[in-house]
Amino acid sequence: MTISVDATSSRARALYDARSKGVPIAPFTDTDPGLGAEDGYAVQRELLGLLLADGERVVGYKAGLTSAAMQDMFETRTPDYGPVLASTVHASGTTVDASAFIAPKVEAEIVFRLGRPLRGPGVTVDEARAAVSEVMAGLEIVDSRIADWRIRLADTIADLASNGAVVLSPPRPAGPDIDHRLTGMVFTRNDDLVATGAGAAALGDPVAVVAWLANTLGAHGVTLDAGHLIMTGALHAAVPMRSGDSFVAEFDRLGSVTLHVDDPQSVR
Template identity: 35%
Template sequence: MLGDDVVAALAEELADADRTNAVIPRITARHPDATIEDSYAIQGVWRDRMLAAGRRLVGRKIGLTSRAMQQATGIDEPDYGVMFDDTVHSSGAEIPVDRFSNVRIEVELAFVLARPLEGPGCTLEDALAATDHVVPALEVLNSHIELEGRTIVDTISDNAAYGAMVLGATRRRPDEVDLRWVPGLLYRNGEIEETGVAAGVLDHPARGVAWLANKFHHHGARLEAGEIILAGSFTRPLWVSRGDEVLADYGPMGTITCRFI
């Protein structure tokens, strides 16, 4: 495993890249023996620095939970990162492209917890029972590590490539809609680009929430009431640029729009 000084230095590199919208060389190219535990340690140091600077944690993102995303990235297991209050937008938002690097978006569902959720042995049913409501969401990806050749170690270190999220206005309790069959039609500038259904996330998007609760148990932590959990994308990432207008249609769960400026 990497030494504490190396972990701290890499976390500072990523913090600088976040401030300047820069892209740094792959961590695994420089430290080929780095482990997944190392990557979460780097992310943890970065997270703590952000909290110390006054940012407030509002939830977690889960990534790489669908075959579409795993095939798109060449990474075959889920990961997770943290989300801060200043990264949350509402439908209709104008989002400055200059705040991000390698800007892409994904179609997801967000689970808002009514009560704490923890492992071990957390099940799909446990995750649904702990959920207050579900809303449609777009995730804005923000990658500060070069994309070519990256591994899950690089992605996790970079806060699982999370940049921001755009939340829809339609709220549903888990018993009000069959979450497996929530559709996603993703449009850029009026042209349809991606489609999918939420079952693409581990056969049920709430399984991602249960997976995260069990993963947290290994670190002596749990998901807390009120947290927003992005359950993972059920479409491939879509590249966006300044001036692009995005619309995501979730059928019975409404639509999300945003514009990149």
């Protein structure tokens, strides 16, 4: 199904308003259940244009649905993607306001920074590995501007792949001899173990996610630039985020990344 230009623009504006007002909207697929991935990307591009006009900058890309379990949930056999915006990137140890999000959850993942550009199609995993200069432990705050997370594939794609924010550890050299498939991770909330994972959960190899993004975006004329962040996908099921929470993800060889959550409206 291909939606009209007017429908694409109105849906992008609805998501833009939901983001700015913090009020979720109904799923687009409620009224148009036939909407597909390409329809979602058309809305995403329009929404991104509105945000760029406000002064936002794209500093990388995130991949989602990189695990088999998440692909089964959305009845797809391919990941999705969305831009990473400069205003959403934070350093480890940051405190975010719970009220800045609608229905946030937290995921731990491996994040790369490119040392040189990549443009598909035809980018191999070896070429992607050679282009990666730094690697970081990451916590993604996923958030949905769609009410109650009642999303189908087109809804989450349109909503910038449900990206809310990302928190990053200090970078480490990527090193061609490191097998990121074997990078283990332990994830805690308020000192309670809530998840474990390994790099292989992300498309079998997080570096393969970099190649997939380069090839997928390249087919649309988009280059992954030197300096771009590449978020490679969750290594476990998302964990709900609440005011007062503290999250820590500890990664083999990458160290730890920490996120604190506060509510500016809370009584102190």
